[in-house]
Amino acid sequence: DTEVTQTPKHLVMGMTNKKSLKCEQHMGHRAMYWYKQKAKKPPELMFVYSYEKLSINESVPSRFSPECPNSSLLNLHLHALQPEDSALYLCASSQEPFRTNEKLFFGSGTQLSVL
Amino acid sequence: GEDVEQSLFLSVREGDSSVINCTYTDSSSTYLYWYKQEPGAGLQLLTYIFSNMDMKQDQRLTVLLNKKDKHLSLRIADTQTGDSAIYFCAKEAGTALIFGKGTTLSVSS
Numbered sequence: 460d461t462e463v464t465q466t467p468k469h470l471v472m473g474m475t476n477k478k479s480l481k482c483e484q485h486m487g488h489r490a491m492y493w494y495k496q497k498a499k500k501p502p503e504l505m506f507v508y509s510y511e512k513l514s515i516n517e518s519v520p521s522r523f524s525p526e527c528p529n530s531s532l533l534n535l536h537l538h539a540l541q542p543e544d545s546a547l548y549l550c551a552s553s554q555e556p557f558r559t560n561e562k563l564f565f566g567s568g569t570q571l572s573v574l
Numbered sequence: 575g576e577d578v579e580q581s582l583f584l585s586v587r588e589g590d591s592s593v594i595n596c597t598y599t600d601s602s603s604t605y606l607y608w609y610k611q612e613p614g615a616g617l618q619l620l621t622y623i624f625s626n627m628d629m630k631q632d633q634r635l636t637v638l639l640n641k642k643d644k645h646l647s648l649r650i651a652d653t654q655t656g657d658s659a660i661y662f663c664a665k666e667a668g669t670a671l672i673f674g675k676g677t678t679l680s681v682s683s
Contacts, residue, residue, distance in 0.1 A: 463616075501662055501673030502617065515670070549616050563671065565609075565616035 465550050465566035473574050474540060480569045482533040482550030490556040491533040492563065493525060494549040502549055508533060509556035540573045547571070578665050580674035587682055592653045594677045596646040596663030607664040607671070608637065608648045617662065620648070655681050 463484045472478050482491065489510050494502035507515035508527045522544075524536040533550055550566040577599045586592045598606070604625050609617040623630045623637045623646070630637045636649040650657055658681045663674040 465616075499676075501675055504670045507670070547614075551617075562607075562619055562622070563617075565618070567616040568614075570614065 463550055463552055463564050463566035465548075465569050467569060468567065469570045469572075471572045471574065472537065472540065474542070476540075477536070477538045479537065480535040480548055480550075480571075482535075482552075482566055483531055484552045484564070485531055486552065486554075486564065487530075488552035488554050488564070489530060490553045490561070491527065492551040492553075493533070493535055494551060494565075496547040496549055496568070498546075506535075507556065514556060537571075540571075542573050545571055545573045578663055578672050578674040580661075580663050580677045582675065583678050583680070585680045585682065586653050588653060588655055590653055592648075592650040592657070592679055592681075594648045594650075594661050594663075594679065596648075596674055598644050598646065598663075598665050600665070600667075604666045606637075606639065606646050606666075608635075609662040609664060609673075611660045611662065611676070613659075620661075650679075653679075653681050655683055657681055 466481045491508045493505040495505050496502040504517050505519045506525045511527045522539050526534040547568040547570050549568045551563040553561045553563050555561055579597045605622050607622040608620045610620050611617050621632050621635050621637055623639050634651045638647045660676040660678050662676045664671040
């Protein structure tokens, strides 16, 4: 199993809603990542989890709250989002926290629309 | 800061070769990657090269690296319609990857 699975594939939410994005991998990877990608733009790093602990937060607003319940799962809790948060949210994993030639495996993403 | 630049569009005919170019600013030894992204999908790692190598070939894909000019290219031989996608060049930067803006490859039959 070399897949990173993200659910849901599409999500539409209002600005007052609370929702969660989920990511799962069963490759035994100890590093997991959230990236945000706006249309026609490259992915931008949001968070890095290393051994289930948050190691990098790229100054992401608090309306995005990551959680790593165990080594296979990564969640992104969303609350009070803004329309400009609409984007493709990509989860990725790697064997170890990112180091030289540590290949990232990406999920297919959740396409989020905030109304 | 570090930067990765790519041309934005490339259009080729089916069966031709495609060459996607990338330049980067930091010359420290590192790995450079090519990712493919199809519409509405995640990123798929195509290939990678270490900065002390000149070339790497993997089936239809050839990566060329000119370290002096900090220029990286991805050549796709016998381009097919299924190769239509956005191709991202990426470079390691500490704990993250820096991506170029992506090159949209359009393949016409």
